[in-house]
Amino acid sequence: MVARTAGRKFVAEDGTVFSVAITQSSARLPAPIEDFLPPFGWSDYRGWRRPVKAFCVNVDERNSLLRFESDFGLAIAEHLSGRVAIHAAVISFGPATLLLPGRSGSGKSTLAAEALRQGHSVLSDEYCVVSEESLEIVPWPRPIRLIQFGGTVERQKIPGSSSSAVKTPTHVVNLAFVPSQPEPLRVEAMSHGQTAFALLENTVCGQSRPRSSLAVASELARRASGFAGSRGEALDAFPKLLSMGRKPKNSK
């Protein structure tokens, strides 16, 4: 088996250049790397600027592709321009748009998959990309990634992903998924300051663009109701999240 490695360079929205070493074996038909690239925020680069970071991906190996999808997506999300990415699932139902901030393992993808199963619109299971100017949310429709027992990852495509932005979210639900917790969804209203703090904690560019992160998190929190708590099982939690989303915004 002969392995060949080719280089490819990408430029992010803010001008940062990344290089990717793509290895493939001539023995197999490789998976197209395009399926594992972020939905936007990058373009091919053929200039001479020095890459700031290099990625390696073996397109013959699914695990390598999944890791690349996660790592490269994070790099692109950090280097957007005029937009701030927040680590959050975004679910739209009726007039309400629900943000579920949280990091890996908090249950965002499970809730997003459940929302999809129930016929709601999922804009992303991973990043809420917010325009700094309009505060509109740009969908980041990568496939939902569900970690299965044993560590394998199931990728579930988001059907009919909307390419247009949606308005500012109406609700922010900062949920902690505690697997061992048998109780159903239990949330309490957060103050707007707590909501902003929780959003800020999940911004991807918190260190590289702290002022933009602060401004976006604060303005989102002023406009949305925030809740915090634990969610229990996704199937039980989702109807309650929906009914909560239909309630008027809190006045804090």
Add this chain to the structure above:
Amino acid sequence: MRSVFLGVFVELFVNARFVYEQVGNEFLVLDAEGGTVVRVEGDEAVALNRIINGQELEDSLSSSLQRLLELGVVTESTRGISRRTALGLGATAVASGFAVMAMPSAAYASSACVFSLSGYYADGGSVIAVCVEIAANTCGYDKLEVRADGDVLTLSGELGDGDISGTTVDVPIEFTFSGTPTTVQARGTFAAGGAASDWVTLTSA
């Protein structure tokens, strides 16, 4: 601005290095240089609001003002000298009225997994045997990765030995390594990719 504080005129300013946002009745104060953000609430937020708006402070807010001064959010300038320059993240940070957070890195934002382990290694020449005990694994990492002096090692035994099962990997896992390592570290990973935990340095047996 000039404020009355305990009967004395002093000039109080929001420290120039800080950026703040008022959100409801609270403030988020960012120290962009120091990479921290403070949420200010309660009387401290009332005091801060008055300082920002150039209003006088009542004596009842003196303790709140003192905490804002200690934290460095507000500076008191007498004879043009600013005393405070940085957020003090000590005792004041945990006082009521404040919550302090380091601005998250991109990698931090990608993983809130709690994963803690302790362990030791025994150097057997070309083979390192590693034993670890995992104290917490909220993200369900299912593989253990080990590196010696920065080089990620490959298992020399059965691949299954590297799987995380339960909370203890009590059977020594053997990794090949040429030379005598000075630093051996381990971390949790997902077999299918994704964010890994931080590296934890193991002690020599």
